[in-house]
Amino acid sequence: MSPTQLLDHIGREQVRITDVRVTPLSYKPSDGSYIHLCGPVVLTKMDAGLVEVFTDQGIMGIGPSLGVRETDYSHLVGEDVFDVDRLQLPAGVDVACWDVIGRVKGKPVYQLLSLDDGEAADPAVRVYASGGVTWTYYDRGDGKPFGVEELIAEALEYKELGFDTFKWRPGTDWEEAGITPGKVGEICRQLRQAVGPDFDLGLEKKGYDSWTWEECQEIAPIIDELGFLFFEQPMGDEGPPQFDDYLKLKEMMPNVMLWGGERFRGLEEATPWLEAGVYDAVQSDCVYLGLTENWRIAQKAAQHGVMMVTHNWATSLGTMCNAHLIAGTAAGHMCEFFMYPNQMRYGLMKEPMQPVDGVLTLSRMPGFGMEVIDNPETAFPYVDGATTLPNPRYPHAWERAQARERRVAARYRGGSGPL
Numbered sequence: 001m002s003p004t005q006l007l008d009h010i011g012r013e014q015v016r017i018t019d020v021r022v023t024p025l026s027y028k029p030s031d032g033s034y035i036h037l038c039g040p041v042v043l044t045k046m047d048a049g050l051v052e053v054f055t056d057q058g059i060m061g062i063g064p065s066l067g068v069r070e071t072d073y074s075h076l077v078g079e080d081v082f083d084v085d086r087l088q089l090p091a092g093v094d095v096a097c098w099d100v101i102g103r104v105k106g107k108p109v110y111q112l113l114s115l116d117d118g119e120a121a122d123p124a125v126r127v128y129a130s131g132g133v134t135w136t137y138y139d140r141g142d143g144k145p146f147g148v149e150e151l152i153a154e155a156l157e158y159k160e161l162g163f164d165t166f167k168w169r170p171g172t173d174w175e176e177a178g179i180t181p182g183k184v185g186e187i188c189r190q191l192r193q194a195v196g197p198d199f200d201l202g203l204e205k206k207g208y209d210s211w212t213w214e215e216c217q218e219i220a221p222i223i224d225e226l227g228f229l230f231f232e233q234p235m236g237d238e239g240p241p242q243f244d245d246y247l248k249l250k251e252m253m254p255n256v257m258l259w260g261g262e263r264f265r266g267l268e269e270a271t272p273w274l275e276a277g278v279y280d281a282v283q284s285d286c287v288y289l290g291l292t293e294n295w296r297i298a299q300k301a302a303q304h305g306v307m308m309v310t311h312n313w314a315t316s317l318g319t320m321c322n323a324h325l326i327a328g329t330a331a332g333h334m335c336e337f338f339m340y341p342n343q344m345r346y347g348l349m350k351e352p353m354q355p356v357d358g359v360l361t362l363s364r365m366p367g368f369g370m371e372v373i374d375n376p377e378t379a380f381p382y383v384d385g386a387t388t389l390p391n392p393r394y395p396h397a398w399e400r401a402q403a404r405e406r407r408v409a410a411r412y413r414g415g416s417g418p419l
Contacts, residue, residue, distance in 0.1 A: 006295070010112050012082045015104055019054040020073035020093055022065050024382040025315070027344045035341045038133045039207020040173040040397035041388050046342050048315040050376060051092035053100060055081060061099030062372060064287045064317035065092040085292050094290030095321045102367035109321075109368055113295055113328030123362040125323045125332075127355050128202070129158035130313070131339035132168020137177035138393070148187045152194040158339065159199055162357035165229060166195070167202035167336070173397040174206070181215045185222035192226045200229040202259070208388075209401035210236045210408040216249055224253035230281070233260030236405075239272075241412035246278045259283055262311035267296045274304045281333060285311040286321040298329035307333035315344045319353050320368050323360050335360070344380055348372060 028045035029035060036043035049065030061081070071090075079087060081097040081104075089097065102109045114121040135150040145153055155166045170184050171177070191201065203223060205211055211219070211234040223231060231253065235242060237260055250258050257280035264270045264284045273279055282301050286294050298308045308331040310322035319337065326332035337355060338345065346352040350371045353360050363369030373379060390398035 006113075006115075007082060007085050009115075010101070010105065012080075013104060015059065015081045015100060016056040017053055017076050017079050017081060017097075018056050020076055020096075021052045021054075022067070022071060022073075022092070023050040023052070023377050025049060025344065025348075025376060025380040026383040027342050027380055028383045029341065033341070034134070036133045037136055037172055037391070038169050039209060040391055040394065040401045041208050042391050043388055044385075045383050045387055046314065046344070047382070047387055048317070048344065049092065050317065050348075050372060051096050053081065053093060053096035055100055057104070059100050059103050061096035061101075061103065061367060062317065062370070063092040063095030063097075063099065063321065064315060065090075066287060066314065089290060089292075091286065091288055091290040094292050095286055095317075098291045098321070098324075099367040104366075106366045108324070108362060108364055108366065109291070110324040110328035110362055113291070113325065115299075115330070121328055123327055123364060125326050125360045125362060126334045127163075127323075127337035127358055127360055128165035128167055128200070128334055129161070129163040129339050129358075130167045130336045131158070132166070132204075133207075133340050135168075136172045137179060138172065148190050151187065152191055155191060155195050155199070155201075159195060162355070163337075164198075164358050165200040165202065165334075167204055167230075167232065169204050169207050172207075172391065173394060173401070175400065176394045176397060181211075181218035181222075185219055188219075188223055188226055188228070197227065201226075202230045202232060203228060203234075204232040205234050205236065207401075208398075209405040210234065212404070212408055213245055213411065216245075217252065220249055220252040220256070224255050228253075228256050230257040230259045232283070233262065235408055237261060237263040237273075238409055238412040240276070243272075243276050243278055247276075250278075257281060259309060264297070265289065266293055267300060270297045271300060274300050274306055277304065277306075279306060281307040281309040282331075283309055283311040283336070285313075285318070286325055287312075287314055287318040291321055291325060294325050295329060298325065298331045302329070302331040307331055309334045310336060312336040313338050315342075316346070316348050316352055317372075319360070320349075320370055323353065323362060324368060327362055347379060348376060 034042040051063040053061045084097040259281040261282040312322045
């Protein structure tokens with residue numbers, strides 16, 4: 001079924017946009033702490049935005065926005081929300097239009113997205129705990145655990161909460177701590193021993209720079225032996241020149257899946273990866289792409305036996321639309337659930353989506369079935385200024401990491417040889 005046929009299948013109506021508003025929001029810890037310590041950088045705050053689409057039927061829909069700058073959406077006034085598959089809307093506007101469509105049709109979005117019997121679509125969405133971004137190799141001097149002890153404590157906390165899968169990032173800057181892939185492998189071993197054999201683990205790229213091909217070859221057999229569930233885009237999503245290396249990497253870890261694709265910005269970009277069988281799961285995100293384009297990717301993924309495990313790293317607005325995509329598509333498998341400190345995780349919605357035993361149960365109310373709290377701009381006022389800064393403990397490391405990232409990319413853009 002083509003994207004146009006999806007809306008024809010749902011039944012088109014005329015509901016015109018009268019206004020689009022975007023409210024910028026921020027979460028910034030009041031005590032000055034960081035919400036993210038990973039690689040060579042710190043995150044001082046998390047910015048997001050609330051998109052609201054108003055219509056001539058008096059029905060309003062909500063969606064997420066990454067941008068906080070003022071944008072003129074006046075050109076969308078008068079457009080029909082049921083043309084969402086034809087208009088190539090900004091991602092957050094696309095999501096909000098789906099909320100309107102669901103409210104007009106009296107059905108939850110995940111049922112509308114289903115090509116089979118929408119009523120039979122399962123509202124239970126499995127999620128994994130995504131964290132491991134605040135542990136450091138160094139003692140922060142606060143009397144709390146650090147290093148592998150801190151990472152293990154975090155994993156056990158998520159296990160106690162009922163999650164069955166934990167994805168983590170390999171700590172702060174490697175050079176400053178004398179870390180190597182082999183030493184990360186020992187951390188993996190200690191973590192596996194602590195959580196037991198039945199708790200799934202995923203390992204992501206090195207914070208704000210990629211693993212090199214040589215580093216990947218060293219870590220792959222270790223995490224394969226330890227029964228990790230997946231290795232996430234270790235060398236980034238650079239494109240077809242990477243395929244040979246990634247396929248070789250998969251041969252080195254036959255028991256570990258390769259996930260990736262959070263950088264995908266459309267079906268055209270995702271298609272070569274799907275057709276080549278590089279990724280076992282695609283991690284594109286409705287916050288970046290909207291529901292319509294991500295639905296298209298999900299259909300292509302299903303054709304090639306690839307799962308959808310959506311990237312989800314900002315606010316509950318992203319959790320909302322990404323979870324509906326997973327529940328409403330045949331390729332849908334899991335959704336990321338961010339666990340770094342961020343009060344917008346549960347504080348932005350009147351009835352927040354909170355997993356129980358690692359499962360989100362979606363509302364059967366029309367649309368997304370969710371409402372934002374009153375005056376969110378008061379609860380989460382936008383804070384101007386930079387979000388990502390070099391770690392003040394070693395500010396020079398950020399430039400070094402960026403240079404390494406460029407070298408990794410250069411391997412697949414005309415460069416060659418070891419990095």
